[in-house]
Amino acid sequence: EVKLVESGGALVQPGGSLRLSCVGSGFTFTTSWMRWVRQTPGKGLEWVANISPDGTDKYYVDSVKGRFTISRDNAKNSLYLQMNSLRAEDTAVYYCAGDLLYWGQGTLVTVSS
Protein backbone atom coordinates (compact mmCIF):
# COMPACT_ATOMS: atom_id res chain seq x y z
CA GLU A 1 0.00 0.00 0.00
CA VAL A 2 1.32 3.43 -0.97
CA LYS A 3 1.49 5.95 1.85
CA LEU A 4 2.68 9.51 2.16
CA VAL A 5 2.35 10.94 5.64
CA GLU A 6 2.93 14.64 6.26
CA SER A 7 3.59 16.19 9.64
CA GLY A 8 4.76 19.46 11.11
CA GLY A 9 1.80 21.72 10.40
CA ALA A 10 0.93 24.17 13.18
CA LEU A 11 -0.23 27.63 14.12
CA VAL A 12 2.68 30.04 13.79
CA GLN A 13 3.03 33.81 14.04
CA PRO A 14 3.89 35.94 11.01
CA GLY A 15 7.63 35.97 10.50
CA GLY A 16 8.01 32.59 12.14
CA SER A 17 9.40 29.31 10.83
CA LEU A 18 8.13 25.80 10.41
CA ARG A 19 9.50 22.56 8.99
CA LEU A 20 7.17 20.14 7.28
CA SER A 21 8.07 16.48 6.85
CA CYS A 22 6.67 13.76 4.63
CA VAL A 23 7.51 10.06 4.85
CA GLY A 24 6.76 7.78 1.91
CA SER A 25 6.31 4.03 1.69
CA GLY A 26 4.98 1.48 -0.77
CA PHE A 27 6.55 3.06 -3.84
CA THR A 28 10.04 3.78 -5.11
CA PHE A 29 10.68 7.05 -3.31
CA THR A 30 14.28 7.26 -4.49
CA THR A 31 13.31 7.58 -8.18
CA SER A 32 10.34 9.88 -7.71
CA TRP A 33 10.12 13.60 -8.34
CA MET A 34 8.65 14.91 -5.11
CA ARG A 35 6.53 18.01 -4.74
CA TRP A 36 4.84 20.20 -2.21
CA VAL A 37 1.43 21.52 -3.25
CA ARG A 38 -0.72 23.74 -1.08
CA GLN A 39 -4.41 24.47 -0.93
CA THR A 40 -5.91 27.52 0.68
CA PRO A 41 -8.99 26.62 2.71
CA GLY A 42 -11.95 26.48 0.36
CA LYS A 43 -9.85 27.34 -2.66
CA GLY A 44 -7.76 25.76 -5.33
CA LEU A 45 -4.40 24.09 -5.59
CA GLU A 46 -1.03 25.83 -5.87
CA TRP A 47 2.24 24.14 -6.70
CA VAL A 48 4.93 25.23 -4.22
CA ALA A 49 8.16 23.35 -4.94
CA ASN A 50 9.68 20.36 -6.73
CA ILE A 51 12.79 18.34 -6.06
CA SER A 52 14.45 15.83 -8.40
CA PRO A 53 15.01 12.21 -7.34
CA ASP A 54 18.65 12.81 -6.39
CA GLY A 55 17.90 16.16 -4.76
CA THR A 56 20.08 18.23 -7.04
CA ASP A 57 17.34 20.09 -8.94
CA LYS A 58 14.89 22.25 -7.05
CA TYR A 59 12.18 24.59 -8.29
CA TYR A 60 9.98 27.02 -6.40
CA VAL A 61 6.99 29.21 -7.09
CA ASP A 62 8.08 32.86 -7.00
CA SER A 63 6.06 33.71 -3.90
CA VAL A 64 8.16 31.35 -1.72
CA LYS A 65 11.59 31.76 -3.30
CA GLY A 66 14.19 32.77 -0.73
CA ARG A 67 11.87 31.80 2.14
CA PHE A 68 11.14 28.09 1.60
CA THR A 69 13.62 25.26 1.04
CA ILE A 70 12.70 21.83 -0.23
CA SER A 71 14.97 18.90 0.58
CA ARG A 72 14.90 15.13 0.81
CA ASP A 73 16.64 12.24 2.52
CA ASN A 74 16.33 9.18 0.31
CA ALA A 75 17.81 6.94 3.00
CA LYS A 76 14.78 7.78 5.11
CA ASN A 77 12.24 8.05 2.27
CA SER A 78 11.59 11.54 3.55
CA LEU A 79 10.75 14.90 2.03
CA TYR A 80 11.00 18.21 3.85
CA LEU A 81 9.91 21.80 3.46
CA GLN A 82 11.66 24.40 5.60
CA MET A 83 9.47 27.48 5.71
CA ASN A 84 10.90 30.76 7.02
CA SER A 85 9.55 34.30 7.20
CA LEU A 86 6.03 32.97 7.08
CA ARG A 87 3.21 35.25 5.98
CA ALA A 88 -0.55 35.14 6.42
CA GLU A 89 -0.90 34.21 2.76
CA ASP A 90 1.09 31.01 3.37
CA THR A 91 -1.86 29.68 5.39
CA ALA A 92 -2.94 26.50 3.65
CA VAL A 93 -3.08 22.72 3.74
CA TYR A 94 0.27 21.49 2.46
CA TYR A 95 0.36 18.21 0.53
CA CYS A 96 3.41 16.23 -0.45
CA ALA A 97 3.09 14.35 -3.72
CA GLY A 98 5.23 11.78 -5.47
CA ASP A 99 5.27 12.02 -9.26
CA LEU A 100 1.84 13.66 -8.85
CA LEU A 101 0.46 10.12 -8.53
CA TYR A 102 0.85 9.59 -4.81
CA TRP A 103 -0.51 12.17 -2.38
CA GLY A 104 -0.44 12.55 1.36
CA GLN A 105 -3.44 13.57 3.46
CA GLY A 106 -2.08 17.08 3.99
CA THR A 107 -0.94 19.08 6.99
CA LEU A 108 -2.45 22.45 7.96
CA VAL A 109 -0.24 25.49 8.34
CA THR A 110 -1.87 28.55 9.86
CA VAL A 111 0.03 31.82 9.99
CA SER A 112 -1.67 34.24 12.32
CA SER A 113 -0.97 36.44 15.31
Place this chain on the structure above:
Amino acid sequence: DVVMTQSPLSLPVTLGQPASISCRSTQSLVRSDGYTSLTWFRQRPGQSPRRLIYNISKRDSGVPDRFSGSGSGTDFTLKISRVEAEDVGVYYCMQGSHWPHTFGQGTKLEIK
Protein backbone atom coordinates in the same frame (compact mmCIF):
# COMPACT_ATOMS: atom_id res chain seq x y z
CA ASP B 1 3.49 32.30 -15.59
CA VAL B 2 1.19 30.08 -17.62
CA VAL B 3 -2.42 30.68 -16.61
CA MET B 4 -4.75 27.69 -16.82
CA THR B 5 -8.42 28.57 -17.32
CA GLN B 6 -11.09 25.95 -16.80
CA SER B 7 -14.70 26.08 -17.89
CA PRO B 8 -17.28 25.70 -16.66
CA LEU B 9 -16.50 26.28 -13.00
CA SER B 10 -19.71 24.55 -11.96
CA LEU B 11 -21.05 21.51 -13.78
CA PRO B 12 -24.39 20.01 -12.73
CA VAL B 13 -24.93 16.73 -14.56
CA THR B 14 -27.69 14.15 -14.62
CA LEU B 15 -26.62 10.61 -13.78
CA GLY B 16 -25.79 8.67 -16.93
CA GLN B 17 -25.26 11.79 -19.00
CA PRO B 18 -21.92 12.93 -20.45
CA ALA B 19 -19.81 15.73 -19.03
CA SER B 20 -17.00 17.80 -20.48
CA ILE B 21 -14.50 20.18 -18.89
CA SER B 22 -12.33 22.54 -20.88
CA CYS B 23 -8.86 23.67 -19.85
CA ARG B 24 -7.02 26.37 -21.78
CA SER B 25 -3.49 27.65 -21.25
CA THR B 26 -2.11 31.10 -22.04
CA GLN B 27 0.80 29.57 -23.94
CA SER B 28 1.48 26.33 -25.71
CA LEU B 29 2.27 23.42 -23.42
CA VAL B 30 4.43 21.77 -26.06
CA ARG B 31 7.99 21.74 -24.74
CA SER B 32 11.12 22.02 -26.85
CA ASP B 33 11.49 18.24 -26.60
CA GLY B 34 8.01 17.79 -28.07
CA TYR B 35 6.50 16.60 -24.79
CA THR B 36 3.26 18.07 -23.41
CA SER B 37 2.61 17.83 -19.70
CA LEU B 38 -1.09 18.20 -19.01
CA THR B 39 -2.61 16.36 -16.07
CA TRP B 40 -6.14 16.03 -14.70
CA PHE B 41 -6.99 15.50 -11.03
CA ARG B 42 -10.19 14.97 -9.10
CA GLN B 43 -10.56 15.99 -5.48
CA ARG B 44 -13.52 14.59 -3.56
CA PRO B 45 -14.75 16.49 -0.48
CA GLY B 46 -12.41 15.99 2.44
CA GLN B 47 -9.88 14.05 0.37
CA SER B 48 -6.53 14.67 -1.27
CA PRO B 49 -6.38 15.13 -5.03
CA ARG B 50 -6.18 12.00 -7.14
CA ARG B 51 -4.49 11.91 -10.54
CA LEU B 52 -6.81 10.63 -13.26
CA ILE B 53 -5.11 11.49 -16.56
CA TYR B 54 -1.51 12.37 -17.41
CA ASN B 55 0.30 13.24 -20.64
CA ILE B 56 -3.00 14.68 -21.95
CA SER B 57 -4.75 11.36 -22.45
CA LYS B 58 -3.18 8.51 -20.45
CA ARG B 59 -5.49 7.10 -17.80
CA ASP B 60 -4.03 6.07 -14.46
CA SER B 61 -4.51 2.55 -13.19
CA GLY B 62 -7.98 2.03 -11.79
CA VAL B 63 -9.52 5.01 -13.58
CA PRO B 64 -12.66 3.89 -15.44
CA ASP B 65 -12.54 4.08 -19.22
CA ARG B 66 -15.51 6.47 -19.21
CA PHE B 67 -12.87 9.12 -18.45
CA SER B 68 -10.90 10.41 -21.42
CA GLY B 69 -8.50 13.27 -22.02
CA SER B 70 -7.71 15.00 -25.27
CA GLY B 71 -6.27 18.16 -26.74
CA SER B 72 -3.06 19.77 -27.83
CA GLY B 73 -1.15 23.04 -27.69
CA THR B 74 -3.28 25.31 -25.52
CA ASP B 75 -6.65 23.58 -25.58
CA PHE B 76 -7.48 20.46 -23.56
CA THR B 77 -10.60 18.59 -22.55
CA LEU B 78 -11.61 16.02 -19.95
CA LYS B 79 -14.69 14.02 -20.87
CA ILE B 80 -16.80 11.64 -18.84
CA SER B 81 -18.96 9.54 -21.11
CA ARG B 82 -21.60 8.64 -18.52
CA VAL B 83 -21.49 10.36 -15.16
CA GLU B 84 -21.87 8.19 -12.06
CA ALA B 85 -22.50 9.30 -8.48
CA GLU B 86 -18.88 8.59 -7.49
CA ASP B 87 -17.65 11.16 -10.02
CA VAL B 88 -18.70 14.16 -7.89
CA GLY B 89 -15.88 16.40 -6.80
CA VAL B 90 -13.68 19.20 -8.06
CA TYR B 91 -11.64 18.56 -11.19
CA TYR B 92 -8.36 20.37 -11.80
CA CYS B 93 -6.09 20.53 -14.79
CA MET B 94 -2.39 21.21 -14.27
CA GLN B 95 0.40 22.06 -16.65
CA GLY B 96 3.87 20.71 -15.97
CA SER B 97 5.55 21.94 -19.14
CA HIS B 98 6.71 25.32 -17.85
CA TRP B 99 7.97 26.53 -14.46
CA PRO B 100 6.15 27.32 -12.30
CA HIS B 101 3.71 24.48 -12.73
CA THR B 102 0.19 25.85 -12.54
CA PHE B 103 -3.31 24.54 -11.85
CA GLY B 104 -6.66 25.57 -13.23
CA GLN B 105 -9.22 27.06 -10.83
CA GLY B 106 -11.16 23.84 -10.57
CA THR B 107 -14.53 22.66 -11.90
CA LYS B 108 -17.08 21.42 -9.40
CA LEU B 109 -19.06 18.51 -10.76
CA GLU B 110 -22.32 17.76 -8.99
CA ILE B 111 -25.29 15.54 -9.68
CA LYS B 112 -28.51 17.31 -10.69
